Amino acid sequence: MLKLFRLCQRFDLINRIRQCRLNQEKARSISLLSKNVEILPNFLNKEEKRRKWHENQGKSINLVYTLTIAGLLGVVNCDAILKMKNKRFFKVVQYGVIDELDNLLENIDVNIRHPLGWTVLMLAVVNGHYNITEKLLKKGADPNLGDNFVNINRTANEKGMHPIEILMVREEEFSTNLNNKATFLGFTALHYAALLNSLELCKLLVQYGANPCIENDAGHKPIKYALKDGAVQKFLEKETQKFEQIKKQKELEERRLYPLEERLKKFIVGQEGAITIVSETVRRKENGWADEEHPLVFLFLGSSGIGKTELAKRLAHYIHRENKDAFIRLDMSEYQEKHEVAKLIGAPPGYIGHDEGGQLTKKLKKCPSAVVLFDEVDKAHPDVLTVLLQLFDEGRLTDGQGKTIECKDAIFIMTSNLASDEIAQHGLDLRREVEKLHENRLSSEKSRIIDNIKISRKWKDDVVKPILKGHFKRDEFLGRINEIVYFLPFSRHELLQLVGRELDTWAKRAKDKHKIDIQWDRSIESALADGYDVHYGARSIKYEVERRVVNQLAAAHEKGFIGNGSTVHISAQYPDEADSAVIKLKVKNKGVKDYVEIDYMYTTKPESINDLENRIPISLLVDNLNIVLRRGL
Structure with missing residues (x-):
């Protein structure tokens, strides 16, 4: 009964707070995004106009004091977590007490997080404190950290707290200007500045290294949360373009100093011919010397365990860094039956699983420029190859729901063991010829001779291509492949x-x-x-x-x-x-x-302890005597 009474008290508190807000100002709906972006929820509370913090600062502080006194029950858990100094630091930043902030900044981590996930820099920005924000940035606050606070319900589940407690803490210790139903995971300080439509804070954050290209968990950059055609949107649009241009220049300079070939050789042993072909093809694409209407398609041929899959993984990591969604691997042995095409693109309307989508289409929606690996493509059903034919030719794929996915920037890699025996034998023959010329190539550690082995076009046409045509039975499929890459046995x-x-x-x-x-x-x-x-x-x-x-x-x-x-x-x-x-x-x-x-x-059992003493020095025998006795030796 006591718990029920306290819960009723909390509900009554929330209702009184909301009634207080309604009495202070009229409410109306405000969208954070451009009018054409209607799928995103409102992140600010609904009110008569987008609240300008400097005009309502006094009212907000009064509301915070009301929450502080009346909502003690809701913040007990967080008070237990926060240390006194850190708690004081957050309060000073929240209320804008700049004189006291100078003393606290000397011996404290400026990137410290609140137990619910936000940083002090986000707290200063969301409360519109320009001077506080500037001081934090000068002390080394990272403007590119993302908010770990998700939403009221999910955070309550993660922290083991009641949603009302989370709501009270969020509004009391962060901001009352935000929509408590929205999700804020991954928001940076620049996201919050754009959300509040503060041009001054946006300029300040960008000046200290805020990245306008960082996306939150929903995949949106800060510019998405600025008012349409407003000063903040124009500023962020300009800075985003500038940042992307600088990023491209850095990547270009990095590629010059550290070419793709060298990166791949760091992780892959041998296969210099394969690495060279892949690197040259990708370089054309990176520098704008490729057909933008069609994706790149590779076919990797060779024996098992020779580096085909590893090369695809390293290529994805090179292009997309740490993006886990940028490498898609599909085992084509799972698509040996005709009906399993639905697993790839999704079931048609009226069939089970229609709403779920296909394994390929779902992943390509997340990252249309991914590196896609079709492992052991020779085992797939011919109808699956028909789907791939459209994908390779037009760079788009239509799922079971009729939605089209554009993926012209993707790189598709197929692996196959077709002609692997012939390729292996031919590679061994070529290596024997090289070994005749360099019989003592391993005698000196200093002389590392690179095998400049090349497979002749005549051998490819006479041996490999007939095998490929005999299996795939269609020239148009093979014609969509940009490069057939051969992986040879190791030297x-x-x-x-x-x-x-x-x-x-x-x-x-x-x-x-x-x-x-x-x-x-x-x-x-x-x-x-x-x-x-x-x-x-x-x-x-x-x-x-x-x-x-x-x-x-x-x-x-x-x-x-x-x-x-x-x-x-x-x-x-x-x-x-x-x-x-x-x-x-x-x-x-x-x-x-x-x-x-x-x-x-341990391969032979000694006949006696004396025999064991003869075999083992006494120091080693003493160290392991207990083990020896336990095993009955």
């Missing part, structure tokens, strides 16, 4: 690189998870490279390292022979009676000077 030098990278990965994991240092010599790289299988590519190297090295490390760790502070040295030996190299592990535990071979310690 010996590239295999050593793969082994080195895989060992580096496991060494980092061992250091991070188990505090174990792992070292190795060149002999281990050569021994593991012998496990390469041309049909499985880099995956065969990965599995070889796991089988022959990681298995031994895991077993030694389980039996307690290596642990926190240990150093393990891995080497390869070539016994006369063995068909292949034998991987040996030597360990130096913490506080021990000498390395000890440990591979036989």
Whole structure:
């Protein structure tokens, strides 16, 4: 009953506050956006005109004091979270007490957030305090941080609070000028300045580095929230164009200094021919030397595990940076039946799932310029290829609801294992010819000779194209492909690189998870490279390292022979009676000077404790005596 009584009190408080507002001024509807943008909700409270803060500052402060006294029950949770100094900092900024602000700014984080998500800079902007905003910016406040406050209901669910409490805190400690039904996730200080139609604050924020191109969670830039044809909109439009132009110039200069080829080679071993073809084609598009009416289409051919998918991922990251929606991967083996075309573009009207849309169309709506990977396209049904034909030809796609998606700026990449055996064999033959010319190419570490291997056009026409035509059975589909890219088997030098990278990965994991240092010599790289299988590519190297090295490390760790502070040295030996190299592990535990071979310690069981003493130094035996006794050795 007590909880119900308090809840009724809160409802009564809200009603009295709203009645007070209605008595102070007449309300009418105001849209934040241009009149032609009607789908967005109003972000300001409905009132007779867009409220100018400097004219109503006294009324708002009186309302804040009313909320402070009467709404203590609604802010108990946030008061418990805020430290006194931080709470005082927010209050000083909110009320514009500039004299006291100077003392607080000396030893405080100017980018601190309120427990509900906003920063002090947003608080100063939304309350129209120009001088406070300027001081915060001079002290290093970041104008490009986004608001973590979503809306009343969602924030209440996340914080475990009642929506009325969230509403009271939002209005008391942030602003009463905002629509409590709107969503503010991702709003920057510039979004709020545009929302309040404050030209002075917009200029100040841009002067201190505010990015007018940042989009909020709804995908809108600050200019979307300015009044149509107003001074703020004209200013933001000019600054947005200027910022985008500067950004393009920086990207152009960055591409000159650090070309795409170098970026891709940092993550992809070998495949220099494939990297060159893709980089040259993308460069044409970036610099305006491509057909803008058609998207770029690639077909990647080669064996499994040779870098086709990784190249597509790295290309998407290069173009779109950290945008997760910019890389779309579809496994075409899921579209082997005719009816599964609906999964791609959406079911037609009257069928189940009509309102949900297709897997491709939904993702392309989010990012029409995405890099789209159709993995193993040769496994898809011919009707799916018909859909792709329209996509590649016209750069648009019509979903099951009849809506058209324009995606002429997208890059489409298909991968296939067709002719992979022929390509692999031809690549090996070409490499043998190169090895005859450079027999000692691995004898010197300094002399790294790049394989300048090129597949002749005659071989492509005579061998590969007939295979492609025989499978796809349509020349118009192959004719829409800008470049067919061939991925060749790895050379010996590239295999050593793969082994080195895989060992580096496991060494980092061992250091991070188990505090174990792992070292190795060149002999281990050569021994593991012998496990390469041309049909499985880099995956065969990965599995070889796991089988022959990681298995031994895991077993030694389980039996307690290596642990926190240990150093393990891995080497390869070539016994006369063995068909292949034998991987040996030597360990130096913490506080021990000498390395000890440990591979036989867990592959054979000693007959007695004396036998164990002969095999293991006494220091290592003492460290692991409890483990040895527990296992009955």
